[in-house]
Amino acid sequence: GGSRRGWRRRRRRRPRRGRAGRAAAAWRGGARRGGGRPPRPAPPPPASRPPPPHAALPPQALTFTGKCRLRCLYGAVRLLGFAVASHQPGLPVFSPATHCALSLEALPAERPPRGLRAALSPLAEARVKVMARFSPECAVVLLEHLDTPVTRFLLSHPPLSRLFEPQEESSFTPEDAVLASVGIVKCSSERGLLVSESMLVALEELIQACCAEDEGVPVVLVCGPKNTGKSTFNRYLINLLLNRLPSIEYMECDIGQTEFTPPGCVSLSNVTEPILGPPFTHQQMPCKMVYYGQTSCEQDTERYLDVVKYVFSSYKKEVPLVINTMGWVKGEGLLLLIDIIRLLSPSHIVQMDVYDWKAMAPLTPEYVHLSPGLYTKGKQQAKCKQVGASEVENWRSSEGEGDASAPEYKLLYVHPEFPRAGIAGEARVHSSILRDMSILGYLGQLQSPDIGAVLPLHSLVPYQVPFSAVALRVIHSDVAPTNIMYAVNASWVGLCRIPDEIKCESEGPVLLTQTPVCDCLGFGIVRGVEMERKLYHILTPVPPENLRQVNCLLLGNISIPNCILVGQQGVEGEIPYVTSDYNYSILGSGKLKKKKHFKRREYAFECDYA
């Protein structure tokens, strides 16, 4: 065992400048020794691996909710896998109550300590105090109050105003008051990321593969049912990789919960900055993005595959790729996943599952080799499903990947060990709220960075574009063409670019007859439709140089968050699409609910006798 002392933290509040609080802290790095607990018995089927080189004692950690800007002044700390050393500039860090809390861990100093005095120079008079408590194994961090236009915008919507506050009222100890002045609150370590043994094994393997020079560039596909921690695993993995590599590519195939874009997109992003917060804090323009237009692909799996293929084709295979997939792994979802595996041919598959393969069969190369997909056939399958499979057949034959050769990849099994893992409906926040938060995060980019207050969306000056210059398509439902502006007005649209030239015979709008698979350059809100001058008015953060390429508007079933429409202040008259007269208690006023499996009365009686 290693020496494990109570962690020492010394902080001193700096005289405040304005509202921005600042706190500096020194940690003692947890001693890391070899050995540790023996690993759990590995699950039977997949590649079982020797225990990791260091299953170490947990180092000193501070798990917190809130947001702040973090700089490491001396030594090193680690945040969701990412090592922050003293040469790094200040990092914005977001740990809202909606997500797995972040933990700040002290790392043992790996390099000879450089001049402590110089390192602490930003601290001015607090330096003396910090130095008094200093030991060479310490890490000293500077935490500063953080307030960005995006967070300001998000917090301005009443349902989200307490986003960064802890759920339970914690009693403030003097220490906590210092943290609170910065904007963070300590919480219990169980709220943070719980790394299971199997996760450690998988991560170790992946890091080795990505950093090895000889084997070619790894493509890691992460899959598993809903709510098993795929997103958090991805963030952790990417951060760990960014410790060693300058950049990572990330491909988002989970259209319901996207990491870098608003929902409903398949995208390929180049990641150079660590991910230290949930999606709404790091919305960024991907290298390639297609707007699928729905949050699940059940209704049109064929176009989904087209879209995935289109986005994947722009991956240059120069840096490692992490692919995130949907949590739909039952029935057709599993078949679709097998198609995707065949299509993307990853070098590693991380399969996350809680119930020891009950929800999902282990996706061993042999299994995938033999199993039919939704559009592709397995090795011994005589027939393949013919539902419009021509497209898929095309790419398969053109790329010469017949089903003769078995896929070659390593299957890594991850067994998450956090409470309620994998239980549907037990997620901390409803998925639609997370989607709304992504959209709000995206729209937050419209806020001007110079102004300290939030400008309501409807007060901003929109762009305008003639009906005849941009084609229009409603993706998810059939709308009568004469009524299409009723669907478009005050809606969320993908701003896209199609290669075709927009031809129109009249001044009226140009309606596409098919949904194109095309580049999406960003999103906007149709602020209004001017019928007389035949103009769309659109609010969007897409920069003008990209906007001028946009010649197609795609409308999907992702809508503007209700809080945006309902919360419009200071407008004249009634707000369109907002009413307080709609009575949900009247029968038939609600939406179609997904049918739950009702118990039959007979079963209930049987249970009684049992």
Add this chain to the structure above:
Amino acid sequence: MAGRAGLACRPGRPGSSPARKRLKPLRTVVAWRGRAEWDQVMVGLYCGDSRLQQEALDRVSAWKSRYGPKMPLAVDCTAELIRCKVLDSSGRLKSHELILSYGLALVRFVNLITERKQKMVSIPLRQLAKEVDIPIWVVDLRHELTHGKLPRLALCRKGCDVVLDWLRKTYWSRQLGNNLCEESEDEEQQGVEASAELDNDAWEIQTPQHEACQKHKEFHEKVRDVLISYKNEQFRVMQTVQSVSKSRELWSDSSSEVDWILAQIKDLMQENREAVAEALLSDGFLIPKMDCLKMLNIKYEANKELWQFKIPQTFYCFWQPLLTGLLSRSFTQILIEKMFVELKECSDSSELRPQFLINWISEMLTGIAKVNAGKKRQQHCNKQVSVKELFLRKVPLQWIRLTDSCLEAPCWATPHLLQLILTIMRPRLPRSSRKNLLYLASVYTEGGGPLSSPGISSDCSEQPIYTIESLQWRARQENQVKNQAQTVEKQDDVLERDDGVEEVEEEEEEEMVTETNPLEGLAHSGNLAAIAEKRAALQGSAWQITADEVQWKDFPLGKLPGQTDDPDGLMLDNYSMMSLLDQPVRDEWKPPSTNSAELNIPATGGLLWTQNDFHKIKSGLQLF
């Protein structure tokens, strides 16, 4: 990754102060732009003319796009059934094909509606259907359709009509209803059902053109009949106690008889609000005849100032239960506007009519002011009996329109009424505009009679003649001296209190937001440079930044300057279709063959189609 569920942003979990949240009505997002669009679709779907029905279905297709998976079940089911009827009347389908389409629409209706009522342990369909008053034979029809022999077309048609009627009564007529809807749901439902016989055929308008007027007259008579029954009931109550003050009390505790009458009128209102308002304002109801006043023991004073903009109390109590029940947001708007129109036509006469119109408007505005200010219902301490308010919840009206109506009916009382409107109006006009409007109104109406109400006289009679110069002078004064503005404000407050309007406490704060928003200037200057930069970057592109000086902050998303509430305002009369190369061709929209451009020319002039207009147009379009 551990942690407990639940956070402030979960829906339904109140944020900071749950108590306050409960008071506010829940604001939700719907697919229609406003009430007018909803009414238009409802009337269109149920009108019986398949071309208008098709247009309504087209609009519902846009609703479906907006709602996505959140589309209300009842709207979906109605649209599916109407679609069958439209197909049926087109004559393009054979009976077997029709049975299949009707069949699926009916099966979906029964299943989807009853599934909402299912509990964990499944309840037999027949029982559920009984609970919600779906006829058992419709459930049996579903059973036959899914498990048995295909029924005959006639039965399917009948099933479709019965179900559509059920949907109208259960959903369309009650939804977006009025004040009492949430409070007494069961009562409401009973009322709707009971009065259903009354207008069973009201929805099927099959009359030739020249009978449209007749129809309107009949409807008017129907409303009058119900109103007369209300009057009779109130008089009956009065006779039982033989004392006016006693009967006031009895009137205020509404009886089941009154509730029943109320339900009837509400049902009539679903069909035509304007006509109900018209009837209410015809002689003998809200505008009494002399004999009525005598019966209520009210002494008529020819001197108009003596009533001080109040309706005689007994008369107020007589009508209060009915009005409180009817005055939903939209009906209030309609009624007050109608009152102004009536006032315009009779402002010169010195009879009861203008007097009562002015006083009713004043009473209603005062009531709105109270309830909008969030004041609890209070008892008037200077009166022996507690007087109930006309409004139970906030009524945000289209204030600009009301201001217009008020100004279009100039009379001696205009300054007073205008001042009431300007005080209640949210968002407020700038202070200077309010002042100027008031001054102009009093200048214009000065000949109309002595302004003896205490509020106006102190302000205006000192300076009897205003010119443009004096307004300009005043404006300059206000800009230069801030202190003066404050004293005017104080004066303002005094006036409003005198008029019995409770001043809103948070008014000061609101002023800050609407008038002296510190952000505005900043946003403007800070953004100008950025906007210029963007404009330069877009040079030569189809994308532009609007050059017009538009105060965007005044317009909510989905509404542009100059856009009206015309429900047909976004209809397209021409468009072009474009197919793409190198893109997969899949199921696409096929425009129905009946869909020609002439049919879809948007209504010009931007006038809102009332249901009344609709009936006229429909009867005009009758083809067979």
